[in-house]
Amino acid sequence: MENGFLFQAIIYLSAAVICVPLAKKVGMGSVLGYLLAGIVIGPYLMGFIGEEGEDIMHFAEFGVVMMLFLIGLELEPSKLWKMRQMITKVGLSQVLVTTLIFFGILYLTGIGWRQSLAISTSLALSSTAITLQSLKEKNQMNTAAGRNSFAVLLMQDIAVIPILAILPLIALAATSEADVGHMSPIAQFPGWLQTLLVFGAVILVVILGRYVMVPMLRLVAKTRLRELFVGGALLVVLGIAFLMEMVGLSPALGTFLGGVILANSQFKHELESDLEPFKGLLLGLFFIAVGASINFGLISENALMVFAITLSVLLIKSLVLFGIGKVNKISLDQNLIFALGLSQVGEFAFVTFSFATELHILNEKTTEILMAVTALSMTFTPLLMLFNERLLLANIGTKNKEEKPHDEMEESNKVILAGFSHYGSTVGRFLRANGIKATILDSDSDRVELLREMGFEVYYGDVTRADLLEMAGAREASILISAIRDPDTNYRLISMVQKHFPHLELMVRAQNRMDAFEFMEMKVPHIYRQNLDSAVRMGKDVLIKLGFRAHTVHRLAQNFIKYDEEGLTELAKVKDDKKAYIKTVKKAIEMQENLLSFELNRRFSLNDHAWDSETIKDGEEKNKE
Amino acid sequence: MKNILVLMAHPKLEHSKVIARLMASINGLENIEITDLYERYPDFNIDVQHEQEMLISADIVILMHPLYWYSAPPLMKQWIDLVLEYNWAYGHKGIYLKGKYLFNAISTGGSIDAYSTKGHHGFPIKEFLLPFKQTARLCNMVYLPPFHIAGTHNITSKKLQQEINDFKALILHLRDNPNYYKLEQLPFLNDFKQ
Numbered sequence: 001m002e003n004g005f006l007f008q009a010i011i012y013l014s015a016a017v018i019c020v021p022l023a024k025k026v027g028m029g030s031v032l033g034y035l036l037a038g039i040v041i042g043p044y045l046m047g048f049i050g051e052e053g054e055d056i057m058h059f060a061e062f063g064v065v066m067m068l069f070l071i072g073l074e075l076e077p078s079k080l081w082k083m084r085q086m087i088t089k090v091g092l093s094q095v096l097v098t099t100l101i102f103f104g105i106l107y108l109t110g111i112g113w114r115q116s117l118a119i120s121t122s123l124a125l126s127s128t129a130i131t132l133q134s135l136k137e138k139n140q141m142n143t144a145a146g147r148n149s150f151a152v153l154l155m156q157d158i159a160v161i162p163i164l165a166i167l168p169l170i171a172l173a174a175t176s177e178a179d180v181g182h183m184s185p186i187a188q189f190p191g192w193l194q195t196l197l198v199f200g201a202v203i204l205v206v207i208l209g210r211y212v213m214v215p216m217l218r219l220v221a222k223t224r225l226r227e228l229f230v231g232g233a234l235l236v237v238l239g240i241a242f243l244m245e246m247v248g249l250s251p252a253l254g255t256f257l258g259g260v261i262l263a264n265s266q267f268k269h270e271l272e273s274d275l276e277p278f279k280g281l282l283l284g285l286f287f288i289a290v291g292a293s294i295n296f297g298l299i300s301e302n303a304l305m306v307f308a309i310t311l312s313v314l315l316i317k318s319l320v321l322f323g324i325g326k327v328n329k330i331s332l333d334q335n336l337i338f339a340l341g342l343s344q345v346g347e348f349a350f351v352t353f354s355f356a357t358e359l360h361i362l363n364e365k366t367t368e369i370l371m372a373v374t375a376l377s378m379t380f381t382p383l384l385m386l387f388n389e390r391l392l393l394a395n396i397g398t399k400n401k402e403e404k405p406h407d408e409m410e411e412s413n414k415v416i417l418a419g420f421s422h423y424g425s426t427v428g429r430f431l432r433a434n435g436i437k438a439t440i441l442d443s444d445s446d447r448v449e450l451l452r453e454m455g456f457e458v459y460y461g462d463v464t465r466a467d468l469l470e471m472a473g474a475r476e477a478s479i480l481i482s483a484i485r486d487p488d489t490n491y492r493l494i495s496m497v498q499k500h501f502p503h504l505e506l507m508v509r510a511q512n513r514m515d516a517f518e519f520m521e522m523k524v525p526h527i528y529r530q531n532l533d534s535a536v537r538m539g540k541d542v543l544i545k546l547g548f549r550a551h552t553v554h555r556l557a558q559n560f561i562k563y564d565e566e567g568l569t570e571l572a573k574v575k576d577d578k579k580a581y582i583k584t585v586k587k588a589i590e591m592q593e594n595l596l597s598f599e600l601n602r603r604f605s606l607n608d609h610a611w612d613s614e615t616i617k618d619g620e621e622k623n624k625e
Numbered sequence: 626m627k628n629i630l631v632l633m634a635h636p637k638l639e640h641s642k643v644i645a646r647l648m649a650s651i652n653g654l655e656n657i658e659i660t661d662l663y664e665r666y667p668d669f670n671i672d673v674q675h676e677q678e679m680l681i682s683a684d685i686v687i688l689m690h691p692l693y694w695y696s697a698p699p700l701m702k703q704w705i706d707l708v709l710e711y712n713w714a715y716g717h718k719g720i721y722l723k724g725k726y727l728f729n730a731i732s733t734g735g736s737i738d739a740y741s742t743k744g745h746h747g748f749p750i751k752e753f754l755l756p757f758k759q760t761a762r763l764c765n766m767v768y769l770p771p772f773h774i775a776g777t778h779n780i781t782s783k784k785l786q787q788e789i790n791d792f793k794a795l796i797l798h799l800r801d802n803p804n805y806y807k808l809e810q811l812p813f814l815n816d817f818k819q
Binding site for chain 2: 554555558559611615616619620623
């Protein structure tokens with residue numbers, strides 16, 4: 001088969017383009033679609049891709065790495081700290097109990113303890129990619145099932161460190177001349193130095209995140225070149241992943257850490273929206289690679305055994321998870337999603353199995369079968385979830401029950417505030433003074449920096465981009481405030497919001513009447529001319545200083561604003577008719593000039609006899625006549 | 626069917642225990658219009674013309690408010706000051722409210738006993754409501770006895786629910802049975818029983 005890069009790319013992409021929409025149409029998630037695409041183009045069906053599948057897998061694993069970085073971005077350290085109990089209670093018990101049970105079974109069937117340990121630890125881990133992707137797709141991340149799944153996956157990622165550390169130790173015990181050199185570039189150093197280097201690397205990520213990455217991103221943001229920022233974002237992720245691989249840690253865990261560190265930075269939303277497409281595509285590639293790597297030849301030779309192992313692994317894992325869910329009082333329907341969702345063997349097993357083979361803990365045949373089991377279990381997961389959704393949950397009938405909101409994950413803000421200049425910051429401060437937290441976006445990276453130093457939570461980014469608004473929570477928000485001065489930016493923002501987020505209530509700052517007309521034409525319901533209120537307030541004070549009574553002036557001012565806005569709507573109707581417009585403007589100016597005296601001499605006394613004894617006196621006299 | 630206009634004044638409705646529920650119990654009923662005065666006029670700048678139009682189409686006007694210092698909250702007084710204009714509501718040409726019915730639906734922290742000659746407040750509740758009664762009379766309206774939920778500081782939830790149910794029944798009765806003679810004779814509209 002042709003092996004050129006373009007041809008390969010075309011094969012992968014067209015398989016994805018055909019299979020994923022098909023899968024979605026039938027009601028299966030995108031994960032299953034990608035897996036099917038992989039099976040179709042894999043060596044056992046159409047044979048478009050063969051040996052290089054494994055290389056692709058390594059490359060595509062980067063999608064998982066990127067996903068964890070993005071997840072880290074959404075998890076601020078304080079939120080992570082709040083989750084600590086769930087991570088240890090649910091996550092740790094899953095890893096320990098599952099490992100123990102598998103170890104027991106394997107050991108009792110007469111497999112050596114080394115092999116048993118290597119296999120059982122690998123089988124205990126679940127697939128971050130499949131589980132999180134499905135949960136996100138079904139919007140279940142914030143449910144009890146989603147949060148507990150996440151806690152388990154996080155604990156498993158942490159567990160990778162000791163597992164990778166233990167494997168060479170068992171191997172050393174097994175064969176004295178084990179090839180440990182493959183593990184990582186630092187493996188040649190003595191144990192204590194390795195440990196030191198591992199800790200050093202983690203600390204380095206934290207320090208880099210704080211003092212190198214943020215300033216670098218700021219520098220890049222200043223160039224206002226979007227592609228350069230995307231490059232910077234990729235550089236951050238690749239850099240961390242590389243560092244972690246150097247010291248033999250899971251790159252996914254490392255980038256997750258990096259993400260958490262950057263979660264508090266102003267670039268959070270911009271990073272998210274820039275990396276999202278890369279993540280999606282790479283994850284898709286990863287699933288395709290998993291699909292393609294299923295060794296159907298081996299499976300057909302040992303069909304019974306492979307399927308029996310796969311099913312029992314799925315069964316044992318979901319039973320353990322279900323039990324843990326039960327102990328932690330997760331409701332039945334949530335528990336089913338939780339237990340079945342995490343029942344597969346994770347992508348990490350591919351790594352540990354081949355690692356264990358290199359270390360001569362496992363022989364080739366065992367590894368092949370275990371890899372087939374892993375890939376099969378991953379393929380079964382979306383099917384299991386589909387089965388759960390259609391048959392189990394539908395019959396339990398608690399699916400639609402309202403989830404009680406938990407404290408662990410913060411709900412997203414109801415208000416998004418775009419533009420944090422003097423105007424915007426005043427709006428923001430007033431809202432904050434009353435306990436309303438808005439998600440604040442600004443496109444000036446210097447100002448964002450300064451405001452963050454002052455303790456405001458402001459994010460950098462171009463608000464006229466739909467993907468950025470999406471990351472900032474536009475789907476969950478109900479109001480979008482635009483405190484942006486520039487009318488063109490406002491214009492673009494309004495048309496984008498009306499197109500992509502029609503549910504958002506728009507409240508827009510206008511510089512003057514002309515802007516207000518534009519926005520009125522776009523059917524923006526709430527327009528705020530920036531100078532109107534303070535100008536009228538100043539006028540009021542002048543009148544008061546000249547001897548008018550304050551309360552009377554207050555009422556006059558309010559009516560003035562009311563009439564002014566009514567006049568504006570009239571003007572907006574004739575805006576495009578130049579002649580009529582000029583006439584109306586003239587009329588409006590006249591009207592405005594007359595307004596105060598009109599108010600004072602006619603309208604006010606005509607319509608408002610409040611506290612006015614003169615009219616009563618006049619009236620009584622007329623009655624007598 | 627009669628039209629009922631409820632003018633509700635509570636400066637901090639979000640902390641209200643009685644008035645808010647009283648209002649909620651009749652919210653959305655057919656032919657019943659509720660004006661939440663503090664929500665509509667946060668700056669006390671009452672739209673006189675609009676309020677007068679609302680009054681014209683109403684047959685029964687209810688002033689719903691907690692009793693503060695033996696009177697209504699200030700925006701209710703502002704409403705009376707501004708809307709009930711000379712030669713509109715009263716005076717020679719002030720004929721627009723003639724024959725309509727008016728009453729107060731009030732809540733008080735003090736009990737019925739506190740509002741008696743021997744009680745803490747020294748006078749029965751009806752004497753404190755005298756200004757409203759005379760306001761109605763000046764506008765040629767018929768003033769009905771008040772609906773009064775007393776002792777709201779210590780009211781049991783069961784008793785409160787009972788009062789609210791009674792109020793809703795009263796409103797429906799007023800709307801659907803336009804013979805109010807019996808009601809006029811009652812000491813309180815709370816004593817209304819179909």
